[in-house]
Amino acid sequence: MTKPLIFDGHNDVLLRLHQRDITTGKDGFQGTGGRQIDLEKARTGGFGGGFFAIYVPGEHSLSENLDEMLAPSYDLPLPPQIGWDAASKVALSQAAILFNLERDGALKICRSAQDIRNCLSSGIMAAVMHMEGAEAIDPDFHMLEVLYQTGLRSLGPVWSRPTIFGHGVPFRFPSTPDTGAGLTKDGIRLINKCNDLGVMVDLSHLNESGFWDVARISTKPLVATHSNAHALCSHSRNLTDRQLHAIRDSDGMVGLNFAVAFLRSDGRMDEDTPIETMMDHLDHLIAQLGEDRVGLGSDFDGATVPAEIKTIAGLPNLRSAMRERGYDDALIKKLCHQNWLRVLDLTWA
DSSP states (O other), X not given: OOOSOEEEEEEOHHHHHHHTTOSSOTTTTSSSOOXXXXXXXXXXXXXXXXXXXXXXXXXXXXXXXXXXGGSSSEEEOOOXXXXXXXHXXXXXXXXXXXXXXXXXXXXXXXXXXXXXXXXXXXXXXXXXXXXXXXXXXXXXXXXXXXXXXXXXXXXXXXXXXXXXXXXXOOEEESOOSOOSOOOOHHHHHHHHHHHHHTOEEBOTTBOHHHHHHHHHHOSXXXXXXXXXXXXXXOOTTSBOHHHHHHHHHTTOEEEEOOOGGGTSTTOOOOSXXXXXXXXXXXXXXXXXXXXXXXXXXXXXXXXXXXXXXXXXXXXXXXXXXHHHTTOOHHHHHIIIIIHHHHHHHHHOO
16 A cells, blocks of 8 residues: 555654765665665655654764663663754754755655645655754744745754753653753744744654643644654653643644654564554544544654564555554545645644
């Protein structure tokens, strides 16, 4: 099953290309050289596009501690806060990679939901420029204004480590997402500015206090691009049912994260995770949010995903699992891309 096409809430391919010092993506995206995402795998898996994250890695990668996530409990140390000067250079480098991919005809940067629809109907990969962690955004929002003009349409105030705008959740299991202070005064200003511009605010990685701060002040639907159900996996990165109900009441949505540590009830980063575990989270999210407010947010190229999927070439196995779980054609189409289009119509209006 390669249809319906999947529009996905999160990937880290720009980081992968940046780390390999690939400026055009011709080696590592436009052929078969990618890790979890490239054009050939996209054709095989029916991947129509998604949110392409700009992410600034720290000096010490979290991946150095991933073995700890096989223990019964863990609390990984987060990298320290990154200054604007260093972060802006990396962010601009990754944005340039995305521009070059578009120039080479590999994808199209989408600035509206209609742009995404056009890509899905024409077979061109759709890319929404997203920023995961706002270290590259200055408190005067000059960088935000510039990036918006070049295509930025989605932003997460934090990636787990703190920024001048707020605090994220650690990689901690077991844990609630209630792990500290929320948005700063600058963070509140950032949310208002994003609302004014039409930049979607991503709640994934924000701690619970920050979540409720956004819920209190935002005029747009609440969206978590790549998060799962805390009721099924008590990881700090996952959303409680109370948070899910707030997203439902705002007419927002959640994209299912494929990262196995956020799926498994034991919190282990083990790719030997049955695809049925993903379906259990989808069932729970649909029950709490309604079938119009759930989609996919894989975290491809940034996470260990179930071995039955492995890369975007394995997405047909997820569609088949939906069918086996009893999801009808209409629901599968909503989960694959229609729900993202619905919420982006509301958010970017």
